[in-house]
Amino acid sequence: MTKSNLSTGSYKDETRRGGQAPIWLLVLLQLFLAAAVVCGGQRLGPALVFALIGSQASLLGMWFALAPNPRLVKTSATAGGVVVLTVVLCRGLGENDLEWFFATSAITGLTALAVSLLRVLGLRVSRPGGGPPRNSRWYLQFSLRVLLGAMLAVAVFAAALRHYGLPTGAADLATIVFALAIGCGLASVAVILVWSALSPYDVALRTLVAAAVSLLTAWIAFSGMEATHIDPGGLWFQIVLMYTVTTWCSLMIVRAAGYRITPVSHALVRKDAVGPVKSGRGVSDGNI
Numbered sequence: 001m002t003k004s005n006l007s008t009g010s011y012k013d014e015t016r017r018g019g020q021a022p023i024w025l026l027v028l029l030q031l032f033l034a035a036a037v038v039c040g041g042q043r044l045g046p047a048l049v050f051a052l053i054g055s056q057a058s059l060l061g062m063w064f065a066l067a068p069n070p071r072l073v074k075t076s077a078t079a080g081g082v083v084v085l086t087v088v089l090c091r092g093l094g095e096n097d098l099e100w101f102f103a104t105s106a107i108t109g110l111t112a113l114a115v116s117l118l119r120v121l122g123l124r125v126s127r128p129g130g131g132p133p134r135n136s137r138w139y140l141q142f143s144l145r146v147l148l149g150a151m152l153a154v155a156v157f158a159a160a161l162r163h164y165g166l167p168t169g170a171a172d173l174a175t176i177v178f179a180l181a182i183g184c185g186l187a188s189v190a191v192i193l194v195w196s197a198l199s200p201y202d203v204a205l206r207t208l209v210a211a212a213v214s215l216l217t218a219w220i221a222f223s224g225m226e227a228t229h230i231d232p233g234g235l236w237f238q239i240v241l242m243y244t245v246t247t248w249c250s251l252m253i254v255r256a257a258g259y260r261i262t263p264v265s266h267a268l269v270r271k272d273a274v275g276p277v278k279s280g281r282g283v284s285d286g287n288i
Helices: 024-044 046-066 071-093 099-115 144-164 173-198 203-228 233-256 264-274
Strands: 123-126 260-263
Touching (some): 024 046, 046 173, 046 233, 173 233
16 A cells, blocks of 8 residues: 555545446436526525525536636636626526626636645546546547537526526626625535545544534624625525535545545556556546
């Protein structure tokens, strides 16, 4: 068993050779939740609607920060995803206000920034033993299934915009500050949830830290809203807790698929074990 320093402890190789859940289950879950928000609308309640869409925005930011895809692809997909999530959020809340676009953008961007700290610390999210690196010559090529899926996504995206329209409203300073405050709070929870769900450390420690950070953030949101009288404090307390549960469940699917937080040095050792890497722009084994 290979051991490497993981900033504050030792890394344990928890790779399993069988029974891994397919990562597309996460995609199906997110599509189901988005459909529930669109169909359920205001019957779900504003707290649950915002928590679900906020969780999806955070997952989008995590993908942007950790995926090995080209920056142009990631930027385009993330921008489109933010617009789609904004439309779904406005539909669920029954409010077509521009402030929800800023809120969704802030959650996605600040989560991506927070999760990027993993790279600064020399860590990454990968699936150890996931196979040899892809050939860089095929890096920008897509299968027919992927192209058809992309065309379908663009068609649904265009139809949704035509039916629901883009959010409207004034982009004043108060709206931007409100969105940044929401983004900072949820991004701080998101980065802890990534560590809690995908870290190889003791499950009790990970669970306690995640619960403590979530409750602290919920209390800060409650106090801030009560002090400023922007929204009921209890509403945002519920939003943070629901967001935590939804995001953690989604990340547990990622964990069930075999992904873990690993040191880059450990990943390089695993990559050398499966064969030499060809010169050029390759993709590391199994990372997201």
